[in-house]
Amino acid sequence: MPNKSIHTKLTKNEEDYLKALFHLLSEAGDNKVGTNQLAEYMGISPASVSGMLKKMKTKDLVASERYGKLDLTEEGTAIAVQLIRKHRLWETFLYTHMNFTWDEVHEVAEQLEHIKSTKLIAELDKFLGHPKRDPHGAVIPNAEGEYQLLPKITLAQLEAGDRCRLVSVKDSSVAFLQYVSRLGLALSSEIQIREIEAFDGSVTISFDNKEINVSKKFVDNVFVEKI
Amino acid sequence: MPNKSIHTKLTKNEEDYLKALFHLLSEAGDNKVGTNQLAEYMGISPASVSGMLKKMKTKDLVASERYGKLDLTEEGTAIAVQLIRKHRLWETFLYTHMNFTWDEVHEVAEQLEHIKSTKLIAELDKFLGHPKRDPHGAVIPNAEGEYQLLPKITLAQLEAGDRCRLVSVKDSSVAFLQYVSRLGLALSSEIQIREIEAFDGSVTISFDNKEINVSKKFVDNVFVEKI
DNA sequence: TACATAAATTAGGCATGCCTAACAAATCAA
DNA sequence: TTGATTTGTTAGGCATGCCTAATTTATGTA
Numbered sequence: 207m208p209n210k211s212i213h214t215k216l217t218k219n220e221e222d223y224l225k226a227l228f229h230l231l232s233e234a235g236d237n238k239v240g241t242n243q244l245a246e247y248m249g250i251s252p253a254s255v256s257g258m259l260k261k262m263k264t265k266d267l268v269a270s271e272r273y274g275k276l277d278l279t280e281e282g283t284a285i286a287v288q289l290i291r292k293h294r295l296w297e298t299f300l301y302t303h304m305n306f307t308w309d310e311v312h313e314v315a316e317q318l319e320h321i322k323s324t325k326l327i328a329e330l331d332k333f334l335g336h337p338k339r340d341p342h343g344a345v346i347p348n349a350e351g352e353y354q355l356l357p358k359i360t361l362a363q364l365e366a367g368d369r370c371r372l373v374s375v376k377d378s379s380v381a382f383l384q385y386v387s388r389l390g391l392a393l394s395s396e397i398q399i400r401e402i403e404a405f406d407g408s409v410t411i412s413f414d415n416k417e418i419n420v421s422k423k424f425v426d427n428v429f430v431e432k433i
Numbered sequence: 434m435p436n437k438s439i440h441t442k443l444t445k446n447e448e449d450y451l452k453a454l455f456h457l458l459s460e461a462g463d464n465k466v467g468t469n470q471l472a473e474y475m476g477i478s479p480a481s482v483s484g485m486l487k488k489m490k491t492k493d494l495v496a497s498e499r500y501g502k503l504d505l506t507e508e509g510t511a512i513a514v515q516l517i518r519k520h521r522l523w524e525t526f527l528y529t530h531m532n533f534t535w536d537e538v539h540e541v542a543e544q545l546e547h548i549k550s551t552k553l554i555a556e557l558d559k560f561l562g563h564p565k566r567d568p569h570g571a572v573i574p575n576a577e578g579e580y581q582l583l584p585k586i587t588l589a590q591l592e593a594g595d596r597c598r599l600v601s602v603k604d605s606s607v608a609f610l611q612y613v614s615r616l617g618l619a620l621s622s623e624i625q626i627r628e629i630e631a632f633d634g635s636v637t638i639s640f641d642n643k644e645i646n647v648s649k650k651f652v653d654n655v656f657v658e659k660i
Numbered sequence: 661t662a663c664a665t666a667a668a669t670t671a672g673g674c675a676t677g678c679c680t681a682a683c684a685a686a687t688c689a690a
Numbered sequence: 691t692t693g694a695t696t697t698g699t700t701a702g703g704c705a706t707g708c709c710t711a712a713t714t715t716a717t718g719t720a
Contacts, residue, residue, distance in 0.1 A: 217706080217707090219706080219707065219708095240667065240668080241667070241668055241669085242666085242667060242668080250707090250708070250709090251708075251709060251710075252667080252668065252669085253668085253669075253670080253671095253708090253709075253710075253711090254707070254708055254709070255668090256668060256669050256670080257669090257670090257707075257708085258706095258707070258708095260669090261706090261707095272668080272669080272715085273667075273668055273669080273714090273715055273716065274668095300553070303556075303560060304552075304553060304556040304557065304560065305556055306552070306553075306556075310552070313550075314548065314550045314552075314553055317548050317549065317550070318545075318548060321541065321544050321545060322544065323540075323541045323544075325531075325533070325537070325541075326527070326531060326533075326541055329530075329531040329532055329533075330531065333530060333531065444676080444677090446676080446677065446678095467697065467698080468697070468698055468699085469696085469697060469698075477677090477678070477679090478678075478679060478680080479697080479698065479699085480678090480679075480680075480681090480698085480699075480700080480701095481677065481678055481679070482698090483698065483699050483700080484677075484678085484699090484700090485676095485677070485678095487699090488676090488677095499685085499698085499699080500684090500685055500686065500697080500698055500699080
């Protein structure tokens with residue numbers, strides 16, 4: 207008999223570690239993800255991370271050798287993906303049925319994702335019509351943990367004259383999301399690149415008959431698909 | 434300026450104490466509610482309760498003198514009522530939109546009630562159409578913490594020949610709720626008292642053209658209104 | 661190669677909230 | 691009124707998960 211899933215036995219904190227580590231690993235590619243990095247991302251001290259990871263290794267959620275690069279086990283990855291599924295389904299619910307705005311959903315979804323009920327998530331998914339994307343455009347993994355990787359093209363990678371559609375954002379901080387909203391941009395917005403400033407990488411874009419200039423940092427954080 | 438609400442600063446455990454104490458105080462009337470009783474109800478040791486209550490007294494949530502009867506402060510009561518509101522709104526949501534059954538809602542609502550978001554509760558309430566009763570027939574307090582006390586008449590207080598409607602249940606344990614469902618009873622079921630057995634207090638009731646005999650313990654746990 | 665720096669771990673503490681065991685206060689009954 | 695029983699509190703421990711400080715290992719550079 208295969209291992210009975212231990213999904214329901216994890217603490218909120220253990221779940222947060224899995225999510226954080228999964229996120230860093232996704233972004234890092236083949237680069238090393240280390241204790242300090244994880245600590246910084248979670249806003250806690252490296253020593254705390256060391257201690258917690260030690261415990262999680264004995265639970266077979268995290269894999270790494272002493273002083274080596276961090277990694278998730280298959281089990282750890284699977285749980286992390288389910289947490290992301292839950293998070294994004296809740297975000298969708300808050301956005302589509304609870305009148306939450308783009309930038310409000312994250313904080314509450316962060317709490318809701320820790321609710322333990324397989325049935326609830328299955329029903330929520332059904333209720334929402336099995337959505338494929340959350341309000342930020344991020345792909346929602348299915349119940350089996352399968353999900354499609356987005357081609358990661360940012361606004362920064364386009365050239366003057368290119369046209370594209372906004373599909374998601376890299377940074378989900380409230381400050382960034384509110385800025386995006388204030389500009390008048392939303393998911394599926396059609397954008398055209400007008401001009402790229404060689405000096406500082408800032409870009410002039412146009413959409414909805416407006417034309418504005420945005421920073422290098424901004425265009426690095428917006429994922430698009432060319433049209 | 435009145436005290437800024439500390440609702441959002443409480444831990445899950447503190448909230449559970451408030452709920453438990455509120456529940457016992459409601460049932461006790463003027464009788465003393467003590468440490469042992471609270472401990473038993475929460476399934477923990479009296480010593481743990483002593484320790485926790487000590488802390489909660491300093492936070493002005495609980496009032497009582499050393500070795501005296503327990504009570505909630507106004508603040509503590511207000512928070513407890515809001516927790517009950519949240520619990521019952523979530524139960525309603527699970528029942529009406531997530532296909533949960535009568536006996537499944539409690540456990541998950543127990544988790545959901547600890548989610549911190551004033552906006553979410555306001556929106557949920559609106560989404561559900563400002564329901565007055567939860568799936569067990571219990572009254573849902575409004576956002577101001579006001580709620581109507583049910584006249585507490587149980588099946589046991591009726592006499593042979595009386596007719597009534599089921600409005601709620603006292604005990605929300607899964608075992609009891611499943612038993613009620615299995616009998617074919619639900620909220621608003623019309624029941625007539627056929628016969629009361631003097632020997633053991635068991636009662637023969639009829640509803641939906643069925644006639645069954647139920648125990649004293651059963652009729653003590655079912656709230657009804659006469660019709 | 662050897663030292664300086666950066667990264668990771670261990671050691672020792674603290675807060676929360678649980679436990680058992682020991683003790684103190686209150687209550688009931690003879 | 692005093693002794694026995696019940697109820698409540700304190701004392702001392704444990705697990706979780708955080709912290710800072712000290713130490714160990716790894717790495718990069720002269």
